[in-house]
Amino acid sequence: MESVIKTAFPFIVFSIAILLAFQGVLMIVAYTVLAERKVLGWIQGRIGPNRVGPWGVLQPFADLLKFIFKEDLVPDKSTKFVYFLAPIVALTCALLPIVVYPFGPVITTIDWSFLPYGLGDNIRQLPMTIAQIDVGVLFVLGITSVGVYGIALAGWSSNNKYSLMGGLRSSAQMISYELAMGASVIGVVMLAGTLDLNGIINAQINSPFKWFIIPQFIGFIVFLISAFAETNRVPFDLPEAETELVAGFHTEYSALKFALFFMAEYVNMFTVSVMVTVLFLGGWYVPGLGHLLEPGSVPYALVSHVAFIGKICAFLFLYIWIRGTLPRFRFDQLMNFGWKFLLPLALANVILTIIIVFFLNR
């Protein structure tokens, strides 16, 4: 019995951690949708959804129920297997990066010896990350780049010209801006000297600037703009330009399959917000908090965690704000901007950082 519990213990702990993290992220994503409708309403002089629950707070659940009970239409001439596969790929690739997010600092002050069967003997610390891998940045970039398939395959398999055009536009856009995004990350990685997300936060704490947004301001701007393009948001929402393409790649998708694409888009917004926060704004780190609370204690971790979520929510608000104010690019403008302005700027930033790091390390 004891050995069974000891073997099963890590699996149980990880299952709970994964459940908590996914549930939390999905709740934030659901309320991002509501916040988007509310804020857009205010920007446009409307009230926004206010019928379901007080102030409309139950709207996301009503939407979900509606998605589940809608009729699921599958186009007759579609390529069935790929048509079903595409939304699954899109959402899986959007959700997978959650396992490497650094949700907060390591908690070291809890005494785990109260656990039965000596389970807590070897636990010294409780990291607020599910999987601490050596290559967190590459993992997130890689998984999100695989997410392109969801959109491209959805557009192709629907057997609809609007879908195909939307899918092609979207993949071309994501491939182009991925380069600028990757190049803007290199500067941060060079300053931090690691690809681990927690390592990057610790490097920022130990650096004189505290937040990498100061030495890497060009990288920050390039990353932010490419993040908008990567998530297909206004002003780069060419794939779903209503006036030209109906609804782009998800024209032929209905009910829960459309909901999966919808969720994938908002989870991707969350992912890039996490990346901006971790790479340029110090992640969970609040300058000066270490003087008030003891680092490693539970209150310190909780306050840092709230600060982390707050920074992410600020970026999510920026997304909504920009959607309410900016018009859409034309496709050739988008490509010219990505290849002829953002990419050279990011590369120039890399070269500048190389020179600075070289002279600092001499």
Added chain:
Amino acid sequence: MATTALFFVFAGLAIACAISMVYHKNPLYSAISLIGVFVSLSVLYVTLAAPFIAAVQILIYAGAIMVLVVFVIMLLNMEEDKPLNRLRYLYAIGGGLGLILLVQTFFVFYAVMRAPKQAVNTEETIGKTMSIGTAMYTEYLLPVEIVGILLLMAIIGGVILVRKLSQPQMESMVERELERRHEGEDKDDYRIAL
């Protein structure tokens, strides 16, 4: 134990995807199967304690190269394949080459079995980012540079091919460029070379 189970699941998946890639008539299904092979292989790299190689496998092969392949297949919009009867003799050659590959594989197994067993150091950092970067930019610097120049040549070749300049246009472009570089020198020798 969990690692062994993962190995068998994803090794099986990789082989299944590879077979499906070869057997599918539709090129898009073959491409999707190939992506499945790459993802399964990257999981195997993770179980072998090489996270950097796993991440790069996903980022470059699954995320960049295969996207272009899928793109081209989608754009070309292939019609239904006709039976390739006139290439029947290729089956014999393919079968022969497959047999050679199989023999080679069994030879590798045999050689590994005969090799003296060594204790594996689990603390080894071969697959880590730092060790790969250090090795690439110190010990293997020359091969890395050569590969870089090769890729640059491929990019320039691609750009030249895509621009579709006619021969006189190309000549005048080269002429202007050479004039700019060494003014006043004799301009006849490169014409012969062109």
